[in-house]
Amino acid sequence: MPATKFLFWNIGRKPLAPLVYELAEIHGVDVIILAECATDPGAMLQALNRTPETGYHFPPSLSQRTFVFTRFSREFLQPAFDSPRVSIRRLTLPARAPVLLATVHLPSKLHCSEESQKFECVELARSIEIEERTAGHRRTILVGDFNMNPFETGVVGAAGLHSVMSRRVASRETRTVQGREYRFFYNPMWSHFGDARNDTAGSYYYDAGEHVNYYWNMFDQVLLRPEIAEHFDPTRLSIVTAVGAVSLVRPDGRPDPANGSDHLPILFEVEF
Amino acid sequence: MTAQTDFWGEIVPSQERTPLAILREQAALLGTKTKNLVEATVDTTVTPNAQFIHRFILVVPSLSNYKYELFRIQHGVAIYPIDIPGPLTPQFETELQFVDWLHSKLSSVETKRIVANLLAQATS
Numbered sequence: 001m002p003a004t005k006f007l008f009w010n011i012g013r014k015p016l017a018p019l020v021y022e023l024a025e026i027h028g029v030d031v032i033i034l035a036e037c038a039t040d041p042g043a044m045l046q047a048l049n050r051t052p053e054t055g056y057h058f059p060p061s062l063s064q065r066t067f068v069f070t071r072f073s074r075e076f077l078q079p080a081f082d083s084p085r086v087s088i089r090r091l092t093l094p095a096r097a098p099v100l101l102a103t104v105h106l107p108s109k110l111h112c113s114e115e116s117q118k119f120e121c122v123e124l125a126r127s128i129e130i131e132e133r134t135a136g137h138r139r140t141i142l143v144g145d146f147n148m149n150p151f152e153t154g155v156v157g158a159a160g161l162h163s164v165m166s167r168r169v170a171s172r173e174t175r176t177v178q179g180r181e182y183r184f185f186y187n188p189m190w191s192h193f194g195d196a197r198n199d200t201a202g203s204y205y206y207d208a209g210e211h212v213n214y215y216w217n218m219f220d221q222v223l224l225r226p227e228i229a230e231h232f233d234p235t236r237l238s239i240v241t242a243v244g245a246v247s248l249v250r251p252d253g254r255p256d257p258a259n260g261s262d263h264l265p266i267l268f269e270v271e272f
Numbered sequence: 273m274t275a276q277t278d279f280w281g282e283i284v285p286s287q288e289r290t291p292l293a294i295l296r297e298q299a300a301l302l303g304t305k306t307k308n309l310v311e312a313t314v315d316t317t318v319t320p321n322a323q324f325i326h327r328f329i330l331v332v333p334s335l336s337n338y339k340y341e342l343f344r345i346q347h348g349v350a351i352y353p354i355d356i357p358g359p360l361t362p363q364f365e366t367e368l369q370f371v372d373w374l375h376s377k378l379s380s381v382e383t384k385r386i387v388a389n390l391l392a393q394a395t396s
Contacts, residue, residue: 042309042334042394049307057308058333074311074333 001231001271002096006031008220009265010105010145012257013038017047019260023243024048024056027267031091032056032069035105035145036261041067063087065105066144077101080131086124088131097272099228100135102128104144114154117147121154121161129183139272142185142223145263149218150187158182163223165190167234170226186229188237188268189221199253200241203264220266228272236269291345291354291370292316292326298378299328302387309334309394310387312342323348325357330387332394340386343377345370 007029009020013036024032037044041058048056048069058067059074062082070077072093081088085105092098106120124142132138146155154160158177163185164170170186193216195201202216220239224232241249241264248260255262292314299312315327325346332338346355354364356373364370377383 040334040395042396045309045334046307046395052304055304055308057303057311060333060337074331075313 003236003269003271004030004093005267005269006033006141006143006222007265007267008033008035008103008143008145008222010035010220010261010263011039012036012261012263014257014261015039016260017044019243019246020044021047021050021054022246023240023265023267025051025054026244029267030071031101033103033143034067034069035065035263037067041069044069059089061087061089063103066103068101068103080134081127083127085120086127088127090135097139098135098137099139099141099270099272100128100131100137102131102140102142102144104142104146106145106147108147112147114152117152118154118157118160121148121157122159125159125161137227138183138225139228140185140225141228141270143221143266145219146221147219149214150189150193150221155187155221161185161223163187167226167229167232170229173226184226185223186226186232187221187223188229188232188234189218189266191234192237192239193218195253198241200239200249200264201253203239203255203266204262205254220263222266222268224270228270231271233269233271238267240265240267286351288351289367290351291347292324294367294371294374295326295328295345298374302330306387306391306394310390319346330390332390334394335390338390340390342383342386 005028011034017039045058048054056069056071057074058069059077061079065085066087076093078090080090088100088102091101128140148155155163162182165187167186170184174181174183202218203220204217207215246259248256248264250256255264295314299314302312311331313329313331315329317325323346325344327344328342330340330342344357346357352365354370356362
């Protein structure tokens with residue numbers, strides 16, 4: 001089954017087009033999703049298509065929070081649902097199973113209470129369910145900056161995104177709570193918490209200066225429905241800490257906004 | 273009972289290159305020349321009187337998917353003649369005539385000016 005490579009990066013409104021180009025080029029990325037992209041899409045296209053071999057397209061959407069650039073023709077990525085913070089598109093490649101690609105940049109904790117974030121997740125889950133019903137399948141990839149950790153109620157709760165850390169659990173497809181059935185997502189980002197690999201223990205670092213402080217957060221996530229997670233290899237997902245010779249992290253492993261963004265990119269491959 | 277006779281004979285698709293295929297080929301070439309800032313697409317509709325209308329459209333994805341119809345052609349099921357709807361309504365009886373016209377249209381000063389203007393807006 002052919003694999004498609006995705007890159008998500010919240011570039012923090014910084015002029016990182018050359019770095020995005022390098023990253024996409026080095027890893028042969030098929031679909032680039034950017035959040036907080038202050039660079040005009042036209043200027044980003046020019047940067048991405050610096051060499052004639054690349055050929056990224058910009059399939060537009062009404063959602064201005066995430067920009068998607070793809071090596072595939074625009075016709076293969078059609079809009080299904082758009083709201084200011086959520087864009088759901090149908091990715092239909094020749095001779096491949098169609099998938100839904102949902103890209104999000106959910107409200108920040110700076111402007112939104114934890115309770116409101118939960119309700120946003122409930123609304124997002126509902127929008128996805130509607131589009132899955134319309135599309136007639138549940139091969140959904142949900143990616144973006146959730147401004148929530150994988151363990152937070154909105155991301156875990158059954159009426160929210162209902163995402164779990166185990167493919168085996170997610171493969172049950174649904175769970176019934178109080179007589180209502182809820183569909184699972186698989187969240188592979190759990191495996192990227194902590195410093196077992198290196199000093200970069202998440203995708204975003206924040207020293208909150210209050211009683212509860214995680215320091216490292218995993219706001220940047222990809223969630224997969226079980227139908228697509230069964231062909232997903234978790235080792236093909238990484239938090240990117242360098243682009244060629246340019247380090248995106250400081251010596252202590254934290255994101256280095258001097259070179260990149262305060263968020264680190266995530267790179268993953270999905271077979272469908 | 274006697275076997276039914278097949279009056280249809282063998283049916284094979286016409287070997288002729290269709291105007292739609294020719295237009296699509298040219299549409300696909302524009303993006304590579306503009307770093308996909310200005311792309312072209314062909315939109316096909318069928319009229320109630322069985323005429324095919326192919327609209328050659330320039331698209332600027334980064335300008336909220338701005339669309340500009342560069343021209344349209346029209347033909348019936350016989351493919352040729354091809355009409356260009358408009359005040360002058362030129363007509364092409366053969367593929368060669370159509371391709372010559374298309375070449376001059378796409379490489380014309382007017383078309384280049386339009387694409388250049390769209391490119392400038394896409395990057396400004």
